[in-house]
Amino acid sequence: MQSKDYGNDVLAGNWRLPRKGQIPEIPAERDLVVEDPDSGFCGAVVAFAKDEVTLEDRFGKRRIFPLAPAGFLVDGKPVTLVRPAPKAPTGPVTSASGSIAVRDLRAKVARKSRIYVEGIHDAELVEKIWGHDLRVEGVVVEYLEGVDDLPAIVEEFGPEPGRRLGVLVDHLVPGSKESRIAARVSSPHVLITGHPFIDIWQAVKPSAVNISAWPDVPYGMPWKEGTLAALGWKDETGAAWKRILRSVHSYADLEPALLGRVEELIDFVTAPEPLG
Numbered sequence: 001m002q003s004k005d006y007g008n009d010v011l012a013g014n015w016r017l018p019r020k021g022q023i024p025e026i027p028a029e030r031d032l033v034v035e036d037p038d039s040g041f042c043g044a045v046v047a048f049a050k051d052e053v054t055l056e057d058r059f060g061k062r063r064i065f066p067l068a069p070a071g072f073l074v075d076g077k078p079v080t081l082v083r084p085a086p087k088a089p090t091g092p093v094t095s096a097s098g099s100i101a102v103r104d105l106r107a108k109v110a111r112k113s114r115i116y117v118e119g120i121h122d123a124e125l126v127e128k129i130w131g132h133d134l135r136v137e138g139v140v141v142e143y144l145e146g147v148d149d150l151p152a153i154v155e156e157f158g159p160e161p162g163r164r165l166g167v168l169v170d171h172l173v174p175g176s177k178e179s180r181i182a183a184r185v186s187s188p189h190v191l192i193t194g195h196p197f198i199d200i201w202q203a204v205k206p207s208a209v210n211i212s213a214w215p216d217v218p219y220g221m222p223w224k225e226g227t228l229a230a231l232g233w234k235d236e237t238g239a240a241w242k243r244i245l246r247s248v249h250s251y252a253d254l255e256p257a258l259l260g261r262v263e264e265l266i267d268f269v270t271a272p273e274p275l276g
Contacts, residue, residue: 023070024077027084028053034072034081036065045081053081095132096250097263111138113164113269114157119143121241122168122200129251130262137270150192151184159189161273166265169194191268195258198223201244203258208247 026032028048034055035042041063043055056062065071070078093101115134117123123143127134134141144153147169159165165187169178172194182192197203201224202214217226224237233240251259 023080025080025082026074028081029084032074034074034079036063036071037073037078039063041065048081048083050083096129097133098251099133101132110140111269112162113139113166115139115141115166115168115265115269116153117141117143117168118147118170119145119200121245122170124241124245125200125203125248125254126168126262128245128248129254130266133266137266139266139269147178147181150181154185154187154190159187161189163189164269164271165190166269167192167194168261168265170200171196171198191265193261193264195255195261197255197257200258201227201241203255204244204248205253205255208253209244210247 028045030045032045033042034045036055041055041057043057043061043063045053046056046062047054052064052066054062054064067081069080072079072081095101115126117126120143123141126141144150147167150167150169154165154167157163157165167182167190169182169192172178172182172192173196178194182194185192195203198217206213211231215227215230217223217230224240228235228237228240233243235243247253
């Protein structure tokens with residue numbers, strides 16, 4: 001007799017598989033106990049990747065198995081393990097800056113106030129860590145090509161009540177060229193602050209990029225090129241910055257000397273104007 005379900009040979013193919021459409025899909029949630037029918041290995045799910053699952057038996061032994069339709073047994077019945085659905089966060093979620101993240105954020109209309117930073121690398125770093133906070137507050141960050149013309153740039157911006165300007169300056173230390181330029185700007189609606197580092201690269205903790213320290217570059221040598229040479233990095237400066245930026249995941253990867261200054265600028269440009 002020929003079966004319409006099994007064809008001529010009832011033992012042909014994989015006899016464990018139920019008929020099409022009857023194999024349940026089960027999320028591979030952690031601690032779900034399953035059995036690999038080929039090896040007889042039985043264990044709880046402890047890890048799940050794109051094409052494999054890791055099981056741990058009661059003796060603590062772990063084995064990795066490839067995923068396949070009806071590849072496992074649960075309570076003796078074939079199942080297909082699938083990726084678990086991501087769980088919605090149950091508590092407060094923090095942004096990269098450490099602030100409480102606003103869920104379902106819709107950015108505010110941009111304020112008239114602005115924050116200026118020296119270069120595109122500075123702007124990208126600020127966006128990566130404080131981008132969420134800035135969108136919550138409606139603050140736009142723009143970058144300058146250096147600060148040599150800062151007094152003219154501030155005058156063109158036209159700071160006034162309700163239109164504040166915050167400026168983040170590299171290497172703002174006593175006696176530096178940058179500090180002398182900053183001293184030429186005087187307005188209650190402008191805050192110029194900065195970090196002591198020669199370049200924004202140094203504001204990233206060395207441990208974040210797997211180096212022991214940022215090198216001392218001899219005076220007169222371009223700092224970025226000298227840094228790459230000292231570290232033995234073959235990258236161009238643009239590629240090197242991308243490597244550095246990828247290593248930054250949260251405020252914990254940045255030096256406190258930068259963190260405090262950026263927070264100060266955000267507070268300044270978002271503070272309400274005094275009445276009267």
